[in-house]
Amino acid sequence: MKARTLSDRLIGRFAYLYMTLFVIAAIIPFMTIVSTSFTDEQYIRANGFDIFPHAVTLDAYNYILGRGSSIMGAYQVTLLVTVAGTLVSMLLTTMMAFALSRREWRMAVPISFFVYFTMLFNGGIVPWYIVTTKYLHLYDNLPALIVPYAINAFNLIVLRSFISTIDNSIFEAAKIDGSNEIQLLFKIALPLSLPGIATISLFYAISFWNDWWLGLMLISDRELYPLQLLIRAITSNISYAASSGVNSSIAAAAIPKEGVKMATTVLTIGPIILLYPFLQRYFVKGLTIGSVKG
Structure with a gap:
């Protein structure tokens, strides 16, 4: 009975770990998209994409909404x-x-x-x-x-x-x-x-x-x-x-x-x-x- 309970706990923890990793893998690209939309174009060209915005600017939105x-x-x-x-x-x-x-x-x-x-x-x-x-x-x-x-x-x-x-x-x-x-x-x-x-x-x-x-x-x-x-x-x-x-x-x-x-x-x-x-x-x-x- 104890072995079965331990097995169930391990499976449960593995399921939570898997779902956590899955959520992280899904949310990182979305954060990168949002971050890049607010990042200065020169910074993107020099340093690439990042999940956090740098040199924050609204140029992209101003161009579109313009x-x-x-x-x-x-x-x-x-x-x-x-x-x-x-x-x-x-x-x-x-x-x-x-x-x-x-x-x-x-x-x-x-x-x-x-x-x-x-x-x-x-x-x-x-x-x-x-x-x-x-x-x-x-x-x-x-x-x-x-x-x-x-x-x-x-x-x-x-x-x-x-x-x-x-x-x-x-x-x-x-x-x-x-x-x-x-x-x-x-x-x-x-x-x-x-x-x-x-x-x-x-x-x-x-x-x-x-x-x-x-x-x-x-x-x-x-x-x-x-x-x-x-x-x-x-x-x-x-x-x-x-x-x-x-x-x-x-x-x-x-x-x-x-x-x-x-x-x-x-x-x-x-x-x-x-x-x-x-x-x-x-x-x-x-x-x-x-x-x-x-």
Whole structure:
């Protein structure tokens, strides 16, 4: 008994040590990014990166935020797309996941197969672009940043699996009491699936927030640029200026190139980091979706 207790203690201590090392390994790169964004460019060139800022300056942030209306406009576009896109995606995904989880619906299995099939094969970028722009008219408008990502097949299958773990007798009892399918969804399935819904909502929010590809493909109006695409354009312009002629290289030398890269990273990941604590209590349980039956 004592040997077993000692073994359990050793395993517990090893687990704590492993998690401590893992946290340190994860937080050091983030501290380096934040530190570099506040460090003078000349110091970075001479001494490299460090986890603590030296020769503190706000040049990188002044350079980015000096674009003023462009950055704020891109933030507004990205916030709107993230909030609206997540709400639309969760509404559609939840309704479809609930329908596919209903065992008595004979079309659930065939449609689930077609959903899974889209994860393996697609028509390619050119057919997608033609359908999106010519037939759906999703070009240079906000729906172009939302509709193509409205339902993610992986998220749909995961949420369906979570809803499927709810005991079917609960739905049967509610139907005997006179509940219809809409009431089953919003009064039973949604409250009992809150951890899964919170986790999938976070996945959708991160996807919309980090996306720049739809903007690159479907947006030409600079006023509709999402944040990620605008920052990509800013960093690309800096790199282009640094690799151009002598005059451009002299001008580019005054730009805190490394600091700008790190500052853009801080500006883009900030809102998502603030969102995570509100969903943390659901996140761990949501990651175990479908692991426990009943």
